[in-house]
Amino acid sequence: MKTASTHTAMALFLGFTIPAGLELSWLQNARTELEAASESTSEVAIASVSEDQYCSAHLKRVLRRVAGACGLINDGGRGCKPTDAKSVAAVSGDDFNTLFRPLSHRASIIQFDANEVMLDESAKQLVENAWSAQRGASFFFVVSRASQDGGAKKNQELSRLRAGAVLEHLTTKFDDPDIKNQVGLLWLGEEFAQLGTEFCSWNRSREDDCTQKEINRSAFVAWIDCAI
């Protein structure tokens, strides 16, 4: 009788200790693994602004100087006029344009009629598209020019108003407080970094013929994918 009772107790004991022992060993393993585990997101990328391949040290230096000295348009719309641009960029006109060549897929050229500063419908549409294609870029540059028809002073004023027209349209259309922190304006008149006809193949607001004069009656707009 006593043996039978002992065996029953032993069966009950074994029936409990086997699963309990297994449970304990699983829990101990989990504890060991938990203590050894690293943070799961340690290898995950962190959200950041873009830094495209074209962001050479040279380009970034120029951009930094331009962004610092010519705007961003803090407190009332600051920008750079041709003489400033030359000295701030500290490069020749051709070199200045060369720096921006890698932006062909990002930039748009907003064209104006001769002696005009108003954006036509296709120009407005292109400005809006360019602005909304910000992606990870931090700065939006508006570099306006004028053809070499007329006097330098008049062309300087024309290009200033063209840059202003782009800014005005952005402000009206998007009502975005970031505009004042992200848009940099340069008006180059006819004096600095005139565009060559090779820029006619870029994304333009007009599809008609494109001469050197026409391509320079323009505002070059682009988001810059460089962390400057």
Next chain:
Amino acid sequence: MTSQFENEPLDVAATVPDAQTPVTVVRFLYTAAACAILGAIFAAISSADFISHLDRQVHSIHCSVLPGAGATIGESGCRTAMMSPYSSLFRTAIWGGLPISLLALAVYSYMSVRIFLSARRKQVTRTETGFLVVGSALPFLMSIIYGTISVVEVGAICSVCAAIYVVSLVMFVAVILAHRNTERRPNVFSQKSAYTTWFLQGCAYVIGIVLVYFMFAPQSDKVMEGCGKLVRTKARKGVLIPYIENKAGTPAITVLDPLCPACRAFENRLEISGMQKRLNLSVLLFPLDSSCNWMVDQALHPGACAVSEAILCAPGQIDEIMTWAFSKQEELMDIAKKDEKKLRALLKESFPKTKACLGTSKVRSRLNKSLRWAVSNAIPVLTPQLFIRDKRVCDEDTDLGLEYTLAQMLSAGGQK
């Protein structure tokens, strides 16, 4: 057939000279014992899988009952079932909760011993088989309940769980047949006292297993600390879209991609957990689609930008659009992969309010603001993410440990 287990004084003392348990009863009892052992083995497999996840890492899960079949790491019915809130109890009291499979392990282990002891007896009585019927009814009833939950609520069948359901059924049938074939003899002992003893033994198994779990389950301080903080909790209008508006709730932000399967699963877990009620939840749209998100090299979820734009176009319909997108994720991604314009047309057709807005420069710009808010807070490029106030819930706490983590974080800061 005699054995050292017969006439166990704890059970019953009554025997009739020369009477033996019929062979058929013994066979039924051994069948039931085999089922109980199988049930214990399957419950042990499930429990081991569950407990391995207490280290907050991703592990493979055994999702086949075939001998020699290995564990798999990918999505499976077993993973879905394990991650569902029905897989464990007391989820707000302990990280991951107490796995149901562990209770099953205790019950099946006890039933194995109890049935085996009866089968080995020279003269099994109806009192014993009656108890076995009652004892087997518990796992059988639980199997019915959990099987129904699997199909109706979780929407996934776990093969190991299904195996448990089957063995519980066979065990139940076997003990009923054993009981029916057991001869009636005069009761010379107290049925009530035997039932009480056996019941208490069963309870001791369950309580013992539960105590071991509560005493030794690993805990981590990371739960309270979170995994990072928001630098800028404030956002421009339209960046954080109100999702669950509950002014009395704690401010929370979830970073979602409407076409991300993990977001769908997370959203589902959050809803079932019931913790949503305690949150004032906003959504930050973070589509993992390179057509608008420069932080990913490729469109992990093609079409996610378009769906996100639709939500921004009709923020009042966020719940509707999210539900629609979550329910058609694969289909929508397939459409977008072939031609995103078709997806946009479908969105406009399904949600007419988005017609004038979808694809415009304004809404694209707004979506960009959402992504840039993520940049300004330097959050990881992944979805889903959950922030309680400014504290980021660790990714490893968003599945099994979700309820516990939220309960701790909400009570730590004092619910608003």
